[in-house]
Structures are given as structure tokens and as C-alpha cells.
Amino acid sequence: MIFKNIVGNEKNKELLKQIIYTNNIAHSYMFVGKESVGKFLFAKEFAKSILCLEKEKPCNKCKSCIEFDAYNNPDFSILNAEGNSIKIDQIRELTKKVYEKPVVSNKKVYIINDSDCMTKEAQNSLLKTLEEPPEYVTIILIASNDNLFLPTIKSRCTKIIFNKLTNSELAEVLKKEYEYVDIDDITFKIADRKCKKSIKIKG
């Protein structure tokens, strides 16, 4: 079932599940929240479900899901910053690909990681695509600080806010990631500190 392996932000799970089940998928989303709250994991699972070819999404068995898990799905792509920013050339490259039709699914999904570090020029370049997206495309912008976006970019995206994990959710993450850790032996304080220092929850 979708999101079953992701800890926390339960309301967002329900919201995104609903979007998938009703096939009411927008062209652009902004996943906003502090570091290490699971934004990237959510975005990936959401993308996989959008692209899945079966009814129960993600099925983990169809061509799209298998290729997705192998980082080999031509209808999915992740854009990361180069150095400290995402530059206009990177966005140009991405938007060129956006207009190529999907290959495996009938949709395409792009994740722009740390999208709040897009330069102003890059944002302006992306804006054109957000204004007139091909009907099959969904772009997910992941960001810690949505104040860094042009208002025109913000207004085009459906914003979804991610909250910090609670102490018990953090403990659950520890348990999952480090099975040898005896949760009863560590205080939440230590768990919290460990999470901040050494456990990098993606996104």
C-alpha cells in the first residue's frame, strides 16, 4: 500500500492517497518543510504511484514500477542542484525533456530537489512550463524555504506542508533503520540528537 514504509505526516499520506485514487493529479506540487522530514521519500512514492500501470498503486510489479525501482524509468527524473544552485541550463534541459511524450506510462513525473536554490533565471525559465504544461506531466518541487520562490511560481503549485516528526515517530524511524538499537534503552533525547547528527532521513 502506498506510503506504508514512510513514517510521519499522516495527513499528507491521506491527501496524496486521495489524489492518486481519484486520479485528480495536478501539474505542479510544492512539498515544503524542514530538512529530514521525509519530503523526498513522499515525492518518490507519489511519483511511482502516478506512473504505475496497475489499479493498486504502486503495485511494485508492473514495468513502470520495476523500472522505477531500478532508477531506470524513462518517464521519471530527479533534478539536483549543481554546486549551490540550480541553474537555468539545468532547467532548460529539463523543460526540453518535458515535452517528449511518455514512454512506459501515460504520465511523466519530475522531482526538483532543493528547488528553492533555483536561480531567478532558472525560476523564470521553469515558469513557462508551469504555465503551459503538457497534459501528462507532473512536476514536484521540494523545498525547505518557499519564501525563495517567485510569487508566480508559488501561485502555480499546489503546496503541501510537511511537519517535523514527533518523538515517537523518530523512534520508529530509528527502529526501522537500525534494528539492533533497543529503543527502550535510549531516551527520546538521545534519539532526537542521533537523528539530527548521524541519521539522515532523506528529504
Ligand SMILES: [Zn+2]
Ligand atoms: Zn506498478
